[in-house]
Amino acid sequence: MKVLLLILESFRFAMNALRENILRTVLSLLGVTVGIFSIIGVYTMVDSLESNIKGSLSSIGTNVIYVQKWPWFFGGGDYPWWKYFMRPEPKYDEFKYLKENLEHAQSVAMMDFSSGVSCKKGSNSIEALCQGITYDFTDITEVPIVNGRYFAPQEVESGRNVAILGADISDALFPDSDPIGQSFKMKGQTLTVIGIQERKGKQIADFGGEPDQKVYIPFLAHKRIFSSGEPYGDIVLKGFDTDEGLLELEGETTGLMRTKRGLRPTQEDNFALNRPEAAAAALGQLFGTIRTSGFFIGLFSLLIGGFGIANIMFVSVKERTNIIGIQKSLGAKNFFILFQFLFESVFLCLIGGFFGILLVYLLSFLPLGSLDIILTSSNIIFGLIIASIIGVVSGIIPAWQAARLDPVIAIRSK
Structure with a gap:
């Protein structure tokens, strides 16, 4: 009181x-x-x-490792840039090898990008970021579908010309109609729309591209349309929650990649294992x-x-x-x-x-x-x-x- x-x-x-x-x-x-x-x-x-x-950053996956040619951070060492430049790109057969042999990965996917791609439907057109993905990509980074469906495994394996559109792409190409089942042109190829992604809106930093302005297609279809020769891209691995720090997945991936590329014990790695957590x-x-x-x-x-x-x-x-x-x-x-x-x-x-x-x-x-x-x-x-x-x-x-x-x-x- x-x-x-x-x-x-x-x-x-x-x-x-x-x-x-x-x-x-x-x-x-x-x-x-x-x-x-x-x-x-x-x-x-x-x-x-x-x-x-x-x-x-979470849009490019959590608890994941990216197998790539270039490291995201070069560190403080004196490492000549040409050593990174001379590294080979991760190839599709390496993705298949990791998918078959990795024991500490929940999912293994491969992807590649092509920016500034012109998409046309009649008199409507828009530039998009085209991303080729394999089937397990949705397990690593969610692709929320609000209309239609995700890719079927057979469509991805055979590289069919099917596409999932971002919200902005869908609105630009099909402003007055349901896009599901309709087709559009991209680099002279005709693709059929099977799904529309949920609108996410613009962020200050869109790592991996703005989702609303993306076109997802099967990885092999992307390589057939945009490049020739052996297919290559980025391999993405999702680890288990029980693997603290993803140390087991990182060690296993390093060993398998060195084996696949025939590196001798005295040779240094010619690939990079990048993680969004490091950027965060x-x-x-x-x-x-x-x-x-x-x-x-x-x-x-x-x-x-x-x-x-x-x-x-x-x-x-x-x-x-x-x-x-x-x-x-x-x-x-x-x-x-x-x-x-x-x-x-x-x-x-x-x-x-x-x-x-x-x-x-x-x-x-x-x-x-x-x-x-x-x-x-x-x-x-x-x-x-x-x-x-x-x-x-x-x-x-x-x-x-x-x-x-x-x-x-x-x-x-x-």
């Missing part, structure tokens, strides 16, 4: 200070408001951007650096705001010295006076922090294309905690001075 009365009394004093010196208080709170806005604004933007990009980790480090930089930039504004709050508290102690003396003469303990001014300092900083967070919340309503700004509860709590800490740091010395005042000297101050 005493604690509640103490809080109510401190709250009353804080409100009186606000009402009596509104202009001075507002100007002092601006530093806290700008500082909290800077820190939480940066955190919110980075979190939203990271969520968007990682969501796009690199992005996480980058976003962490941005967060830290934003925190320290906003901290300067908070320090200025803290000086302003401390100034208010020193002035408030001086103005209320007589009242402090009366309170102490009536039996008020030092901790009561200390808490009273400390609560007032924290309360003022929380008001500044609240308005800073409010500005970030209003920022979330600005249209920024495909980036959705989301102010999370964790960032709100973090902002309020930072504001409270600034309040304690700014008010502790004035509150300590007020608590240490001699009641007789304090009463005689007027």
Whole structure:
């Protein structure tokens, strides 16, 4: 009960200070408001951007390994670029070999891309990203069908001219009719539409291409239409959830690929095993650096705001010295006076922090294309905690001075 009365009394004093010196208080709170806005604004933007990009990364598969010619990251070593250039591309027979022999893979698929492909239906045309895939691709990266169906195994194995269209491609080629069962032209070939993919919308970073502007066709059909010679592309492996870090799958794949390519023990690998998790980790480090930089930039504004709050508290102690003396003469303990001014300092900083967070919340309503700004509860709590800490740091010395005042000297101050 005493604690509640103490809080109510401190709250009353804080409100009186606000009402009596509104202009001075507002100007002092601006530093806290700008500082909290800077820190939480940066955190919110980075979190939203990271969520968007990682969501796009998940579209190329989770818990997967890509067998490719080029590594996604070259590391810090001095490795001549021509060694990577001279590597052979993963071939279709290597995909079949891995599919038959891998024991630590749930699914094995192969894919390849061709960009800027013109698709035509009558007078309608659009450029698309054509992706050739094998049957198990849908087990690695979901291909959600809203109309029609996915490929049949026989269609993939024989490389038939069938296609699954992204939402934008479907709307452009067949604006007024159901595309299922209809045909369109692509590089002189006639393809039959068997499915339409669910609309996903545009993301800031569309790894693997924007889904709504894709045309999926069987891998062998893609190689027949767009290239000649031995079919090649990227091999994608999905591991089991029990394989922590995919270490077993990575080791088994390395051994099988070296065997298939006839590499001697002294020869280095002539293929790369790439993982989306590595890209996500690199992005996480980058976003962490941005967060830290934003925190320290906003901290300067908070320090200025803290000086302003401390100034208010020193002035408030001086103005209320007589009242402090009366309170102490009536039996008020030092901790009561200390808490009273400390609560007032924290309360003022929380008001500044609240308005800073409010500005970030209003920022979330600005249209920024495909980036959705989301102010999370964790960032709100973090902002309020930072504001409270600034309040304690700014008010502790004035509150300590007020608590240490001699009641007789304090009463005689007027």
